[in-house]
Amino acid sequence: MSAVPPPTRPAGRMRDAARTQAEILDVATQEFARQGYDGARVDEIAARTRTTKRMIYYYFGGKEQLFTAVLERAYAEIRRQEQEADVEHLEPLAAIRRLAELTFDHHEAHPDFIRLVSIENIHDASHMAASPTLSKLNTPAIDVIGRILEAGRAEGVFTAEIDAVDLHMMISSFCFFRVANRHTFGSLFGRDLVAGGTREHYRRMLGDMVIAYLTAPPASH
Amino acid sequence: MSAVPPPTRPAGRMRDAARTQAEILDVATQEFARQGYDGARVDEIAARTRTTKRMIYYYFGGKEQLFTAVLERAYAEIRRQEQEADVEHLEPLAAIRRLAELTFDHHEAHPDFIRLVSIENIHDASHMAASPTLSKLNTPAIDVIGRILEAGRAEGVFTAEIDAVDLHMMISSFCFFRVANRHTFGSLFGRDLVAGGTREHYRRMLGDMVIAYLTAPPASH
DNA sequence: CACGTAATGTACGAACTGGTACGTTAGTAA
């Protein structure tokens, strides 16, 4: 019978500022996403870390700044993935559908991020407003959409008069709602929007919706 | 110089259970919507009431049950308004557009309700799940959409194969996102989705989107 | 190998927060 082994640290340096900070951010992201800003506990975040609460204040200053740091890292990751998206070599119709699908997949793959955004909206985006990093965040996705829209209109396949930001909003709202509101929606209508087999169904619905809007005969507007 | 007058009660009975409960629910709705569940303070709710904290526990039992009661009343009000909607005398196309507009207007008019739903989703709809009132809530809007869809297909104007719940989701997602995410969206893209002059713009966009989807030529699906 | 500093751990406190024990009063029915 061996005693419970003491919690082993990952090999390497015992003191590693970068790793400690990253670990705190990882745990804090989970904790904030699951419990909300006020629901999350600094002690709980610390306990789930290899280090102590002292380090949270040492590196981040406080709960508020920790949450801001969590948001900043989450958005940075989004932007990174957005820049990887390569759809501009496609025909405008295919490009838009592909972009919508990438947005769709991204929302489904990052429910914690969706929750953080919901939480930040409950707080009137006060952390974002106070963060130079976040308020000056440029979003490459908008430029991509803008160029596709331009190409599509030049070719005559897009009839709708909509700009890039609004189209991005249309796509995001569908993807965001499906993930963010799945609990109340499921409870009210008995339908799990994120259930296994439904993914392709909603993915196609989104693409069809966006394409239908962009290509609708002008009469119906 | 007269002293500050003691807080005068509204005329009538001094002790009125129904009025006290309603007042607590009013304040609690505001407080929960603005601060979130964990951010809201029972003491603060009580302080903003004509009565004391003791009454909250007397009538509702605790913070958790108070939040559930707030949710129940908010959803009851929604259902009441849904039942007033009278669109089935219209042509299918006009009926759907009108229904979408009513949903749109309702979301814009009740931002507190939107926030409560966001908050409840952060908590995985646990209060709804525990409330018999809320989990057995039937939603007349779905039946209305179902009948309009049927009529529209019978007339041949609707080509899309979509059921009532999914169409409701499509409409709700647009309306919900616009209100719920206006803060982060505004911060990121510098566009206020709920600004004064933009209402008609987004209202039309929603209607066009839904109609375009429902009437799109089958080839594009 | 000494030494300075960044990095870390321990212990603790002040304020807050949900909840309750206990006492009081307005309204009502007989």
Added chain:
DNA sequence: TTACTAACGTACCAGTTCGTACATTACGTG
């Protein structure tokens, strides 16, 4: 009028929660 109960108020507590003072140690540098 009297007596009873629903409705209400005050004071308080126990546990929690963010934050910090102080001590300590690993690690790079010369």
